[in-house]
Amino acid sequence: MALFQIAEPGESAAPHEHKLAIGIDLGTTNSLVATVRSGLPIVLSDEQGRPLLPSVVRYLKDGACETGYAAQAHQASDPKNTVVSVKRFMGRGIKDIAHVEAMPYDFVDAPGMLKIKTCAGVKSPVEVSADILRTLRERAESALGGELVGAVITVPAYFDDAQRQATKDAAKLAGLNVLRLLNEPTAAAIAYGLDNAAEGIYAVYDLGGGTFDISILKLTKGVFEVLSTGGDSALGGDDFDHRIFCWMLEQARPQPLSPQDARLLMTKAREAKEFLSTRNEAPIDARLASGESIDLTLPVETFASITQTLISKTLQSVKKALRDAGLKAEDIKGVVMVGGATRMPQVQRAVGEFFKQEPLTNLDPDKVVALGAATQANLLVGNHTGDDDWLLLDVIPLSLGLETMGGLVEKVIPRNSTIPVARAQEFTTFKDGQTAMAIHVVQGERELVDDCRSLARFELRGIPPMVAGAARIRVTFQVDADGLLAASAREQTTGVEAAISVKPSYGLSDDEVAGMLKDSMTHAKDDAVRRALKEAQVEAQRMIEATRAALESDSHLLAADEIVKIEAAIEKLQLTMLGDNRRHINLAMDDLGFVTQTFAQRRMDQNIKRALAGRTVEELQQEAGE
Amino acid sequence: MDFNADHFTLFGLPRAFRLDARMLDSRYRELQAQVHPDRFTAASDADKRLSMQWATRANEAYQALKKPLERANYLLHLAGHDVQAESNTAMPVEFLMEQMEWREATAEARAGRDHLELERLFQRLRDDLDAHYEALAGLLDDQNDHAAAAEAVRRLMFLEKLLIEIDDALASLED
Ligand SMILES: Nc1ncnc2c1ncn2[C@@H]1O[C@H](COP(=O)(O)OP(=O)(O)OP(=O)(O)O)[C@@H](O)[C@H]1O
Ligand SMILES: [Mg+2]
Numbered sequence: 001m002a003l004f005q006i007a008e009p010g011e012s013a014a015p016h017e018h019k020l021a022i023g024i025d026l027g028t029t030n031s032l033v034a035t036v037r038s039g040l041p042i043v044l045s046d047e048q049g050r051p052l053l054p055s056v057v058r059y060l061k062d063g064a065c066e067t068g069y070a071a072q073a074h075q076a077s078d079p080k081n082t083v084v085s086v087k088r089f090m091g092r093g094i095k096d097i098a099h100v101e102a103m104p105y106d107f108v109d110a111p112g113m114l115k116i117k118t119c120a121g122v123k124s125p126v127e128v129s130a131d132i133l134r135t136l137r138e139r140a141e142s143a144l145g146g147e148l149v150g151a152v153i154t155v156p157a158y159f160d161d162a163q164r165q166a167t168k169d170a171a172k173l174a175g176l177n178v179l180r181l182l183n184e185p186t187a188a189a190i191a192y193g194l195d196n197a198a199e200g201i202y203a204v205y206d207l208g209g210g211t212f213d214i215s216i217l218k219l220t221k222g223v224f225e226v227l228s229t230g231g232d233s234a235l236g237g238d239d240f241d242h243r244i245f246c247w248m249l250e251q252a253r254p255q256p257l258s259p260q261d262a263r264l265l266m267t268k269a270r271e272a273k274e275f276l277s278t279r280n281e282a283p284i285d286a287r288l289a290s291g292e293s294i295d296l297t298l299p300v301e302t303f304a305s306i307t308q309t310l311i312s313k314t315l316q317s318v319k320k321a322l323r324d325a326g327l328k329a330e331d332i333k334g335v336v337m338v339g340g341a342t343r344m345p346q347v348q349r350a351v352g353e354f355f356k357q358e359p360l361t362n363l364d365p366d367k368v369v370a371l372g373a374a375t376q377a378n379l380l381v382g383n384h385t386g387d388d389d390w391l392l393l394d395v396i397p398l399s400l401g402l403e404t405m406g407g408l409v410e411k412v413i414p415r416n417s418t419i420p421v422a423r424a425q426e427f428t429t430f431k432d433g434q435t436a437m438a439i440h441v442v443q444g445e446r447e448l449v450d451d452c453r454s455l456a457r458f459e460l461r462g463i464p465p466m467v468a469g470a471a472r473i474r475v476t477f478q479v480d481a482d483g484l485l486a487a488s489a490r491e492q493t494t495g496v497e498a499a500i501s502v503k504p505s506y507g508l509s510d511d512e513v514a515g516m517l518k519d520s521m522t523h524a525k526d527d528a529v530r531r532a533l534k535e536a537q538v539e540a541q542r543m544i545e546a547t548r549a550a551l552e553s554d555s556h557l558l559a560a561d562e563i564v565k566i567e568a569a570i571e572k573l574q575l576t577m578l579g580d581n582r583r584h585i586n587l588a589m590d591d592l593g594f595v596t597q598t599f600a601q602r603r604m605d606q607n608i609k610r611a612l613a614g615r616t617v618e619e620l621q622q623e624a625g626e
Numbered sequence: 627m628d629f630n631a632d633h634f635t636l637f638g639l640p641r642a643f644r645l646d647a648r649m650l651d652s653r654y655r656e657l658q659a660q661v662h663p664d665r666f667t668a669a670s671d672a673d674k675r676l677s678m679q680w681a682t683r684a685n686e687a688y689q690a691l692k693k694p695l696e697r698a699n700y701l702l703h704l705a706g707h708d709v710q711a712e713s714n715t716a717m718p719v720e721f722l723m724e725q726m727e728w729r730e731a732t733a734e735a736r737a738g739r740d741h742l743e744l745e746r747l748f749q750r751l752r753d754d755l756d757a758h759y760e761a762l763a764g765l766l767d768d769q770n771d772h773a774a775a776a777e778a779v780r781r782l783m784f785l786e787k788l789l790i791e792i793d794d795a796l797a798s799l800e801d
Contacts, residue, residue: 382668391659392662393658418688421685421686478678481663481664597737
C-alpha cells in the first residue's frame with residue numbers, strides 16, 4: 001500500500017494550490033463547460049454571456065471551421081457542411097443510423113464509424129466532436145486564465161464501448177487531459193445529491209436531444225452508488241422533432257424536399273415542439289424552395305398522440321432498470337429530471353404517473369450534467385479537503401460477451417456490474433499445432449452475435465504448438481473506471497504470454513482478421529456443419545409448407561392479426577434459410593413454432609370435434625379397438 | 627492488506643453464510659474509498675494500474691459475498707467442497723417435476739401475455755427462495771454439512787435460473 005500513499009489526493013507537492021479542472025457536457029444538441037470556483041460549480045459562458053454552445057460545427061472552404069451559434073445560423077443555408085447532432089454518429093456506421101434519408105450530408109461509410117464529406121475534407125465524428133470540445137477548452141482557458149489540469153467528459157450512461165472510446169479520442173484530439181468519462185445521469189445525481197444532501201434511492205430520467213438514459217442510484221452520505229442503468233443511445237428530443245416532421249409531410253404533402261427544405265422543416269418541427277411545452281397549439285408555417293408554402297396548426301393533443309410510443313419506449317427502459325436493480329417504482333424516493341426534452345409536459349406527466357410522484361424539476365435540466373461533471377473533476381484533481389469528499393461507484397451499461405460457435409454470444413461480464421471489473425475466460429485450440437486464435441468480443445444483451453455490437457477482434461499469436469485441446473489460453477477482460485475494455489492473454493500450461501492485438505472494431509480496416517476468425521472457427525468442422533445446415537434447411541422448408549397448408553384450410557380459426565404474425569414468421573424463416581447460419585434457422589423455426597402454437601391447438605380441437613360429431617361412444621370405442 | 631487473501635479476510639468479516647449485510651457494505655466502501663481509480667487520476671501509470679486492480683478485486687469480492695447463492699458457493703469452495711454444478715446434475719424426480727411445473731406455468735403465462743400471473747409467479751418463487759436460504763444457512767453455519775449444503779446450492783441454482791426466466795418473460799411482454 002506504500003505506493004498508494006504517495007498518490008493520495010491533496011498530498012501533492014503544493015497541497016493548497018487550486019488546480020484548474022473542468023467538466024464538459026458534450027451534448028447532442030448543446031454542450032457546456034463548467035468549473036468549481038470558491039467551492040461552487042458554475043457554468044462558464046461565452047463572451048456574449050451565453051452558457052450553451054450549440055453542438056454544431058460548420059466547415060469552411062479554407063479548411064477552418066466555426067462552432068456553436070455561428071455555425072447554427074447557417075444550418076439551413078449550408079446544410080452539407082454544417083454538422084448537427086454529431087453525437088449520434090459517434091462510434092456508429094451508416095447502417096446504425098436511423099432516418100439517414102432525412103439527413104443532408106454526404107456520408108462516407110468506413111468500417112465501424114461513418115464519415116462526412118465536407119468542403120474542408122472528409123471528417124470523422126471524432127474530429128467534429130473535437131472541434132466542439134476545443135471551443136469549450138479555449139473558453140475555459142480564457143475564463144480561468146491558466147492551464148487546465150484535466151477534464152471530466154460526460155457520456156450517456158447507455159453509451160457502449162465504441163461510443164465511449166470515440167468520445168475519449170475526441171477529447172484527446174482537442175488537447176484535453178481526460179480525468180474520467182462520467183455517465184451523464186450520474187453527473188446529474190452528484191449535482192443534485194450534493195445540493196440537497198439527499199439520501200435514499202433516486203432515479204435520474206435524462207431525455208436529451210439524442211439520447212435517453214435512466215439510472216437508479218443509491219445515495220448515502222459520502223457514496224453515490226449506481227444500482228442499474230438503462231436507456232437508448234438513439235432516442236431523444238430529435239425523434240420528437242422527426243415525428244412532427246413526418247406529420248407535417250403527411251398533412252401538407254409537398255413535392256420531394258431539397259436538403260435545405262428538409263433542414264428547414266426539421267427546425268420548424270423543433271420550434272413547434274418547444275412551443276407546445278407552454279401552449280395548447282403551435283402554428284407551423286414555412287415557405288419552401290419550390291415556392292410551396294406550408295401552413296399548419298399542431299394541437300398539443302395530436303403532438304402527444306404521435307409521440308406516445310416514444311415515451312412508452314423510455315418507460316420500458318425504466319422498468320428494465322428497476323428490475324435490474326431489484327426494485328419497484330414505489331422504492332424510488334425521488335425522480336430527477338434531466339435534459340431539455342423533459343420540459344415536454346407529456347413526458348413529465350408520464351414519468352409522474354409511472355412513479356406516482358411529481359418529478360423533481362427544480363434543477364436547470366440544461367446545466368445539471370455539466371455542473372455535476374465539474375464537481376467531480378474538482379474532486380478528481382484533489383482540490384477537496386477533509387470531509388468534503390465522496391466515493392462514486394458506477395456500472396457498465398451493457399453486457400460484454402464473446403462469440404462462440406454458431407454465432408452465439410457467451411456473456412463474460414454482465415451489464416450493471418460495478419466498474420472497474422475483470423473476468424477471465426479460458427480457451428483452447430481445436431486443431432493440432434494451432435498457434436493462433438481469433439477472439440471476437442461483442443457488447444449487448446442479445447443471444448446472437450449479429451444482434452450485438454462488435455467491439456473488438458483479438459488475435460492471439462504465438463501459442464506453443466500442441467495437440468488440439470491441450471493449450472489453455474486464459475484471456476482476461478478488464479473494464480476500467482471509464483467503462484472501456486482492455487484484454488490480455490496468457491497460455492497457462494507453458495506460461496507463454498501470447499501476443500495480443502486489440503483493435504476497436506471501428507479502427508479495423510482489414511477484413512483479414514474477420515476472415516481469419518471465420519476460417520479457423522469453421523474449418524475443422526466444415527463438413528459436419530454443412531450437413532447440419534442442410535438438414536436444418538430441409539426441415540425449415542417442410543415446416544413452411546405445412547404451415548402454409550394449414551393456413552389455406554383453416555385460416556378461419558385465426559384472427560387477422562394472428563395471421564399477420566404467422567406470415568411474418570414464415571417470411572423471416574424463409575429469409576434466414578437463404579443464409580448459412582444453422583442457429584439462426586433453428587431460432588426462426590422456434591419462432592414460427594411459437595406463433596403457431598395456439599393455431600395448432602385450435603386445429604386439433606376442431607378436428608376432434610369433427611371426428612366426434614354424430615358418432616356414438618360405441619363407434620369410437622370400436623375404432624379405437626381396431 | 628493482502629491482495630490474495632480470501633474475500634472474508636479482505637473485508638475483515640467472519641467466514642460464515644449468515645452475514646451482516648450492512649457491515650459488508652460499509653467495509654466494501656471503506657476499501658473502495660482507499661483504492662478506487664478516482665483517487666489516482668494524477669498518479670503514475672503504474673499506480674493507476676495498481677489502483678484499478680485493487681478496485682477490481684474489491685468489486686469481485688463484494689459481488690461474491692453479497693448474493694447468497696454466490697456466497698454459499700464461495701464458502702463451499704473455501705471448504706474444498708466444490709459444488710460440481712456441471713458434472714453432478716442428478717436431481718430427485720419430484721424436484722425436477724416441480725421445476726417442469728414452474729416452467730410450464732411460466733411458458734403459459736408468457737404465451738397468454740399474462741403479466742399479472744407472471745408477477746405472481748415471480749413473487750411466489752422469491753418467497754420460496756427465502757425459505758431455501760434459511761435452510762441453507764443452517765446447513766452451512768450450524769450443521770457444517772457440506773454435502774447437504776452443496777445439494778441445496780445445486781437446487782438453488784435451478785431456482786435462481788427460473789427466477790431469471792420469469793423475469794425475462796416479464797421483460798419480453800414489455801417489448
Ligand atoms: N421547452 C422545451 N420543450 C421541449 N423540448 C425542449 C425544450 N427546450 C429544449 N428542448 C429539447 O431538448 C433537447 C435538447 O436537450 P439537451 O440540451 O438536454 O440535450 P443534449 O444534452 O444536447 O443531448 P444528449 O444529452 O441527448 O446528448 C432538444 O431536442 C430540444 O428541442
Ligand atoms: Mg445531455
